[in-house]
Amino acid sequence: MNQKMKKNLLTTISIALLAITAGLSSCNDFLSVVPKGQKIPTTLADFDALLRDEYGNQRTNVTQAILLLNDKFESASNLSYYQLYSANYNWDENADRIAFNHSDEGTYYNGYAAISTSNLIIEHAAEATEASEADKAQLIAQAKILRATNYFVLANYYADTYEEVSAASKLSVPLITSADIDAPYVQVSIKELYDFMLKDIEEAIPNLRPAGATILHANLGAAYALSARIHLQMGHFDKALSAANEALKQNDKLYDWTQFYTQYKTQIEQVNVYTNAPSPMGYDYVENYNFRHGVSIYRSNESNIRTDRATRFEPGDAKFASRWKIRTVGADTYYKSITNGFFNYGGLTTTEVYLIKAECLARQGDVTGAMNILNTVRKKRILPTVYADLTAATKQDAIRLINRTKGNELILSITPFADRRRLNKEEDYAQTLSKTENGKNLSLSPASHMWTMPFPQGAIKNHGNGSIQQNVSK
Template identity: 40%
Template sequence: MKKINPIIVLILLSGILLSSCEKYLDVIPKGKKIPQNIADFEAFIQNPDMHFNDMTTPVQLTNEFYTNSAAINAVNLTSINFNWIEDKSRVDFLESDEAYNNAYKGIYYSNLIIDGVPDAIDGTPEQKDALIAQAKTLRAMSYFFLVNRYAKHYNAASASTDLAVPLNLKPDFEQVPPQVTVKEIYDLILSDLNSSVAALPAKSKNSYCPNKATGYGMLARTYLFMKDFDKALINANLALGQSDVLFDMVKYYTDNKKTIDATANPTLPKFDFLNPENYIFRFGSTSNKLQGLYITGSIPAKDSVRFEPGDTRYRINFKPRKVGADTICNFFRMDDFNGGGMRSPEMYLTKAECLARKGQFTEAMTLVNTLRKKRIIPELYADLSATTEEQAITYIRRERNNEFFGTGMNYWDLRRFNTEPKYAKTLTKIYNGQTLSLSPTSHLWIMPFSRKAVQNNATLKQITEL
């Protein structure tokens, strides 16, 4: 990996660690050295601080992780989300919001690059265009994260009036960015991606740096969430044309089977950051950066049935253990975790969904099975087939849920499918002898802004008060 410029790191840390990006102030202290050459700006792109998309709270809402009863035995932010308590205010427990702060921190860096690179004292026009394109791609990813967390899901009929998040396009210390609509955020995302993809490099220097596959992949993801399946399909094909490699998890399991099966807490070769599937690597939360999913990624034992018996995504990541009276499946593999980025399997499944929506069920399931052959051990593998859209979508959703465990993709998928009556799902569970449910129309699907965010931005209105 390219070494990060220590001067730039010092500049960033001196400002960022002492102030919240909810204020959009003092990110680079006045009077300090500012980036001037291409190497300085490249250091921003490769700085891990630019690569956080924290989905901890949404994952709590979908009950994707095991949550110890001790963490939810009182009314707090975790218990409200985990147990779907609709009459308590999450805002009361949300003084500040790391997910919001880190996203806007990354956006600030992107804006700094976009504004500053044209005046860099060195670099070719091609180098400058590529850096600006990478910054626009990262900005688009951050805004996609924000709009699909703090606003209603995209609806063409209401997107021009549905409020979303603040739109910040300049590295301006003093500005208070206006809150704009869902349509305006999506328009920016598409503009950033469409205007930059041609200038993106075909290959990245490392997994932090967007390339053409990232750009086309983000366009496919965005159009999928807008239900423009034709354009999503076009861009998924373009992304796969750049990189369609799938990591052979079956071979990885076979190569390490003795250690995995015989050891309670095995040490396995790391692969996530260098995974050939990566279009881009982005951390989820700051805890993921420190320890991956090793501490937080456990699931209730009953949820292990969502994986097929021969699924190596379960076998190389989870082992059963007791926690008090509970039996859980503990995520034991200590590795980096691509919790906020993008990998080629997403494009296989995006393309499959688009084909299923067009009635091409055989072609859709061929893509699903291509992925599954790299995940399911041969002696337990059998092709899946579908004869209806609903059947194909069911298989595709299961694969997305298992493939992107811990990334928050299930939360995003539930939100978008909840806008379609035939796919909307009410979540139910029994907790402490009570049957609890989360309807597709619950306000809990929209995350509130923190109190500090509202205090620091007079234009900001809560989408949900609870």
């Protein structure tokens, strides 16, 4: 193995361990933190093991986005201890979140760790032994989907949402395409980053297969689903619809949550019992195109939900009722998570693609078609005793109903946050969030600077071979 290859691998491992080595942030350059005794990959199986590393590369931490949306219940003790949590959760527009963001670095470093692994595979898997050319090309393609997935999260977290009129002039996040130690990089424009993600997907598709080795490996459906997500975010509705249709050709299954609720109804409704049923949203969830964890692979429960957030689920929503139950502990009342297992927060699913297709149809004026798609999803969610088809008189009404369901379906993932950011840019769909907290009426404007998260201080101070400019004032 050549020296450059060794340096590449060590960089990948170093970045993956940044969260663990946070105490070393006083070093001049975080990329100089190099662990010892690591194996150098030579076979395709070695490279594959890097990609499927669940803790390092297959998780998506979007904690602050979920807090800003108020899509989870946060304890008073956490809000008191973590200033950044409190600022986002309570929509404190005067808070200096840049100063507070000195430890909440998981989104940034987890994302770039997976990108570094992807870069290593893309650069060197073609040299791997014990594999066919087709298998090597497939793994490289899967690494490109992983890279694009992580760039989508980073772009929709640390930079403004995509708008055609300003995408070429506003900065996004650092674009790193090499796993070399001290590889130079540029903080590119929003347009450049979106173009790069789409290029990765376009190059990957010819080498992907209908199924990967595991559900952690992107397949053809995952590539089309990611393309649909990115084009929707860009407002390219025709292209998003085309990609959604291609994804649904690969997998169009929907899980029947009404049957799940019926199966576990006695346990779910048992008084004072809050751990009942196994999560069906794990590796073998029929809706999966691919699977990625949320904050951690070791967490076996979902986050708890605020009582006011729970009211935005439809009556009779079996998926909601199967996952959360109201509970009071001391002064706190919230909806407690009641399923155990794994949850696909970072991957792509058929539900998301169905709802992308529905919105695109509505945007084209096919309101009836859009509502038919929406109701196709709802029939697998709303209990038959409550269910009734939803109708819409206008495309605006249809899009609001579609995104209400989508926000509920994909809660605790990056998608509701990304959707709310893009919809806030349109007068018909912009929304002011409001709540009452400790007797105070609070609100968050759709135009607030808080919809863009500040880069962590570690990234700004120890920026490696490039420079990073904050995309938000505070």
